[in-house]
Amino acid sequence: MAPEGARNEYDVIVVGAGFGGPVAAKKCAEAGLRTLMLERGGRAGEKVISGLTIPFYGFLFGPEFIRDGNPPIERPVDGIINYIIKDIDTGDIDIEDSLRLPKPLSPVIAFGYNAYCQPFCEWEAERAIESGAELRTSTVAVNVLRENGCVRGVVTDAGDSLGAKVVIDAEGCQGLLAIKAGIREKYPPDTISLADVYDYEMAKEDVDRIFGHTLRFCWGWDEQRVAPPLGYGNGLMVWPYRNSLHFIQDQCLKAESGKVPSLKDFDEYHRNITTRVPWWKDDVAPHINLRSRMWDGFEIYVGLDEDLRNMPNHTDGMILIGDAAGLESTELCDGVPAAWFSAEIAADVAIEAIRAGDTSTSFLKRYDERIRAHPIIQWSISRTNRHDLRYAQRDHDEKRLKALIHNGWGLGGFTHMSTPLAETMLGAISEDPAIVTSWIRMYFRYFYNWLYERFGEHHGELPAVSSGTQTAGHRAFKRSLESLDRVLERFSSPIKRAAAFVAPAAVIANPVMKALLPILEPMYLVLVRILEPVTDPLSKKLIDFVKRADPSMFDSPRKKGVRDAKDF
Amino acid sequence: MPKTFEEFPGVEWVEGAGEFIKIDEDKCSGCAGCVKVCLAGCYEISKKKARIKSLEKCMECAACWFVCTEGAIDFSWPPGGTGYRSDWG
Numbered sequence: 031m032a033p034e035g036a037r038n039e040y041d042v043i044v045v046g047a048g049f050g051g052p053v054a055a056k057k058c059a060e061a062g063l064r065t066l067m068l069e070r071g072g073r074a075g076e077k078v079i080s081g082l083t084i085p086f087y088g089f090l091f092g093p094e095f096i097r098d099g100n101p102p103i104e105r106p107v108d109g110i111i112n113y114i115i116k117d118i119d120t121g122d123i124d125i126e127d128s129l130r131l132p133k134p135l136s137p138v139i140a141f142g143y144n145a146y147c148q149p150f151c152e153w154e155a156e157r158a159i160e161s162g163a164e165l166r167t168s169t170v171a172v173n174v175l176r177e178n179g180c181v182r183g184v185v186t187d188a189g190d191s192l193g194a195k196v197v198i199d200a201e202g203c204q205g206l207l208a209i210k211a212g213i214r215e216k217y218p219p220d221t222i223s224l225a226d227v228y229d230y231e232m233a234k235e236d237v238d239r240i241f242g243h244t245l246r247f248c249w250g251w252d253e254q255r256v257a258p259p260l261g262y263g264n265g266l267m268v269w270p271y272r273n274s275l276h277f278i279q280d281q282c283l284k285a286e287s288g289k290v291p292s293l294k295d296f297d298e299y300h301r302n303i304t305t306r307v308p309w310w311k312d313d314v315a316p317h318i319n320l321r322s323r324m325w326d327g328f329e330i331y332v333g334l335d336e337d338l339r340n341m342p343n344h345t346d347g348m349i350l351i352g353d354a355a356g357l358e359s360t361e362l363c364d365g366v367p368a369a370w371f372s373a374e375i376a377a378d379v380a381i382e383a384i385r386a387g388d389t390s391t392s393f394l395k396r397y398d399e400r401i402r403a404h405p406i407i408q409w410s411i412s413r414t415n416r417h418d419l420r421y422a423q424r425d426h427d428e429k430r431l432k433a434l435i436h437n438g439w440g441l442g443g444f445t446h447m448s449t450p451l452a453e454t455m456l457g458a459i460s461e462d463p464a465i466v467t468s469w470i471r472m473y474f475r476y477f478y479n480w481l482y483e484r485f486g487e488h489h490g491e492l493p494a495v496s497s498g499t500q501t502a503g504h505r506a507f508k509r510s511l512e513s514l515d516r517v518l519e520r521f522s523s524p525i526k527r528a529a530a531f532v533a534p535a536a537v538i539a540n541p542v543m544k545a546l547l548p549i550l551e552p553m554y555l556v557l558v559r560i561l562e563p564v565t566d567p568l569s570k571k572l573i574d575f576v577k578r579a580d581p582s583m584f585d586s587p588r589k590k591g592v593r594d595a596k597d598f
Numbered sequence: 599m600p601k602t603f604e605e606f607p608g609v610e611w612v613e614g615a616g617e618f619i620k621i622d623e624d625k626c627s628g629c630a631g632c633v634k635v636c637l638a639g640c641y642e643i644s645k646k647k648a649r650i651k652s653l654e655k656c657m658e659c660a661a662c663w664f665v666c667t668e669g670a671i672d673f674s675w676p677p678g679g680t681g682y683r684s685d686w687g
Contacts, residue, residue, distance in 0.1 A: 070675050070678050070679075071678075071679070071683060072612065072679045072683060073683075075687075076683040076684060076685070076687075077658065077681075077682070077683065077684075077687075078687050079657075079684060079687035080687060146685070146686065146687065147687045148684065148685050148686075148687060149685075167678070167679065168678035168679025169678040170675045170676075170677065170678045172674070172675075186678075187675075187677050187678055188678070204660045204663075204673070206673070206674065206675065216663070216664065217664065218664075219664045219665045219667070222661070222664045224635065224637070224659060224661050226637065227687070229608060229686040274686075283635060283661055283664050283665050284665075290629070290631035290634050290635060290665045291634065291635070292634040292635075293634060293635050293636075293637055293661070294634070294637075296637065320607060321607060321608050321686060322606075322607055322608020322609060322684065322685075322686035323605075323606050323607060323608065323609070324606065324608070324609050324657060324682075324684050324686070324687060325637050325657055325659055326657065326659050326687070327659040327660055327661050327664065
């Protein structure tokens with residue numbers, strides 16, 4: 031391991047303290063490696079801009095400290111309403127809202143969690159620091175250090191040479207350091223989009239009443255000049271946060287004509303959206319106040335280019351993760367789960383390489399192999415619905431547009447995501463069956479945290495909890511989880527074997543969903559509507575249950591023994 | 599004190615960023631792609647070449663650099679701790 035005394039010598043240097051960097055840094059530090067994070071902003075995450083729902087699979091299958099921790103979330107998400115705008119003047123707007131978690135699962139169980147980037151990234155970085163990683167903010171890694179042609183650290187903008195056995199590059203989609211290291215070239219403009227982001231303050235009760243826990247997307251014909259803005263873009267997406275709304279319109283940097291689009295048109299589209307879309311104009315506009323406008327570039331279609339998707343993401347002494355490795359989702363415009371997954375894989379490989387005393391490309395290539403074997407990463411960077419819907423819009427092909435929206439942001443998603451989800455889930459259970467109760471506890475703890483604004487050291491007014499305030503339901507829930515913990519521990523070996531045995535069968539999940547969905551979906555949607563008088567009060571009861579619960583019952587047993595007091 | 603601009607509320611710019619984007623006039627074809635994609639209005643065309651007016655509102659998205667297929671734009675990060683920052687991203 032790198033000697034403590036050598037101030038500028040590290041085992042691992044992680045460049046970038048966004049979503050992925052701290053995950054890699056924490057894991058390396060926990061393994062006893064001398065680890066440094068470099069962040070070019072004054073604080074972790076303050077240069078990260080997004081409209082962000084982190085999907086559930088990021089939390090379920092990603093880093094344990096996030097799943098078992100209390101990250102700052104803004105609102106659980108239970109589904110998407112897609113508005114298909116055919117004629118804004120006559121109000122000819124169709125709705126596709128099949129992707130809604132039914133009550134009483136919603137909103138305690140969620141499809142994902144909305145979050146502001148800065149506090150979330152900072153929370154992650156703090157956890158990495160607690161594990162022993164060092165963080166240098168206001169520091170740019172301007173180049174790599176080389177020794178015999180191999181990367182052996184970085185040079186900072188202050189002129190410091192910082193040595194490392196492995197550099198993990200989490201710099202984001204611009205990837206300047208990866209280019210300097212000769213790993214890759216600048217992404218072409220047809221793979222990059224610019225996200226024009228607006229943040230509106232809105233009273234929580236208004237967000238609750240108007241949006242609840244549901245995202246709203248708009249798609250439509252070009253001439254409406256409402257959504258999507260300018261072609262090859264994403265349209266309008268609105269994310270409800272705790273007491274604010276996040277709004278994004280985005281545009282690929284290469285238009286269909288092959289030319290560079292004028293992004294000044296964003297202003298017109300934003301004006302049209304906010305003054306002509308009925309639900310925005312009538313319901314939202316009277317209750318909002320613009321707090322911020324910002325923008326950022328992001329990878330939109332890097333994964334769709336086979337050469338880019340298969341490019342090496344490592345060289346001697348250096349590994350790329352997250353957006354730096356081209357791992358942004360091509361459909362859900364989300365890069366966080368892949369950043370987390372790749373950060374953990376990179377940390378594992380860096381630890382193995384340093385222990386083996388071999389950080390050469392022939393050793394580090396196992397990183398690329400594991401990325402290519404990761405079912406969710408590969409699924410998320412190869413989907414084409416978002417790209418293809420552009421042509422349905424251009425051709426005014428309503429049937430195709432609806433099919434693509436249903437496939438991308440409706441229940442049709444299960445015809446292509448079921449297999450990678452099932453494979454990853456079975457893989458996680460076969461590694462550690464106890465993860466099942468972590469998943470259950472996570473949903474309830476996150477919802478409790480959301481109710482009381484509890485994260486890190488921060489929280490709102492928490493209710494007093496005593497044995498007297500806990501109902502028979504609370505006691506039964508606690509006992510059931512503890513019993514399940516014991517069963518999973520006792521039968522760990524057979525469960526692991528069973529999960530590993532069943533895992534290959536996951537390949538049939540997609541075809542089965544494809545065959546059954548046309549039959550099941552209409553029945554399911556009718557059933558959800560019919561049962562609402564029953565499920566609605568049940569959902570309220572579940573919310574009340576969480577509200578009054580002793581939150582310690584939602585803590586992971588693995589975490590209880592080592593829990594840092596700072597977490598509460 | 600960090601700078602703010604009325605048209606881009608909620609974003610602060612810490613001074614000291616300097617000239618972190620440069621244009622190689624010899625390579626510039628004057629296509630104005632950078633002008634079209636820069637929401638901060640950093641660019642203008644002067645004598646058929648792109649010219650940086652000011653980087654004071656640059657949000658470091660690198661859209662200008664991505665669209666410059668001539669390789670005329672040299673994009674780097676501003677010095678650590680300078681440039682834009684946001685709590686609402």
